[in-house]
Each structure stands twice: as structure tokens, then as C-alpha cells.
Amino acid sequence: xxxxxxxxYLGKLANExxxxxxxxxxxxxNDILDQVRNxxxxxxxxxxxxxxNSDMTAKEAADIIAEKIHCDVVRTIGNKFVLYKKNLELxxxxxxxxxxxxxxxxxxxxxxKKSKK
Numbered sequence: 001x002x003x004x005x006x007x008x009y010l011g012k013l014a015n016e017x018x019x020x021x022x023x024x025x026x027x028x029x030n031d032i033l034d035q036v037r038n039x040x041x042x043x044x045x046x047x048x049x050x051x052x053n054s055d056m057t058a059k060e061a062a063d064i065i066a067e068k069i070h071c072d073v074v075r076t077i078g079n080k081f082v083l084y085k086k087n088l089e090l091x092x093x094x095x096x097x098x099x100x101x102x103x104x105x106x107x108x109x110x111x112x113k114k115s116k117k
Contacts (some may be wrong), residue, residue: 001072002074002084007072007074010074010082010094011074011093013045014045014047014074014075017045018047018066019047019049020043020048021046021048022037022048022049023051023054023061024029024053025053025054025055027031032065033065033068036065036071036083036106037070038081040085041071041085041089044093044094044095045074045084046081046083047080048061048062048065048080048081048082048083049080050079050081052079052081057079058077060078062076062081062083066083067069071082072085084115
């Protein structure tokens with residue numbers, strides 16, 4: 001389970017990655033599940049797209065896949081959704097710890113002093 005701050009961080013990272021898995025009129029088949037599993041193992045974070053001829057919504061598809069593969073749904077927007085699953089075999093995990101995100105946010109906020117004019 002990921003926190004809301006981690007989910008936000010992953011959502012920002014997902015903006016830059018292309019769609020990898022496409023779900024069409026056949027819905028979620030075993031081939032789609034295998035493709036999602038393999039991509040999550042290699043990348044940890046993937047973006048999927050529901051084609052126009054599909055009968056499913058992105059929310060429905062994301063929930064079904066997350067339940068079957070035991071991964072986290074980062075977000076669903078329109079006909080796209082983002083999935084995350086931590087891979088312990090990778091040396092550099094894509095998601096930082098909870099404390100690292102807090103420290104990163106503190107660094108971004110500059111301490112401004114009002115100048116006297």
C-alpha cells in the first residue's frame with residue numbers, strides 16, 4: 001500500500017512515460033495480465049490505455065488488474081490509468097521512502113524575506 005504523497009510523486013513520474021499496455025475489445029485476457037506483470041517487474045511503474053472499442057472504463061480495468069496482480073492503482077484519468085508494483089530485485093526502486101519525499105518538499109519551498117523599500 002502506498003501513501004497519498006507517494007501516489008502523488010508516482011503520478012508526476014507517470015506524466016513522462018508512454019502508454020505501454022493497450023486494452024481493446026477483448027478486455028482483460030491472460031495475455032494482457034502477463035504483459036502487465038512483465039512490464040511491472042521490469043519498470044515498477046506503467047501506464048495503460050483503454051481503446052475506444054473496449055466496453056470497460058479505465059477505473060474498472062485498473063481495479064480488475066490490480067486485484068489479480070496485487071499492484072497499486074496510482075491514478076485513472078480519462079481512458080488511461082497508471083499502475084505501480086515494487087520490485088525488490090531492482091537495486092534502485094523508483095519510489096523513495098516516506099521521509100525522503102517530505103525532505104524533498106521542504107527543500108523546494110524557498111525561504112523568502114520581504115525587502116524593505
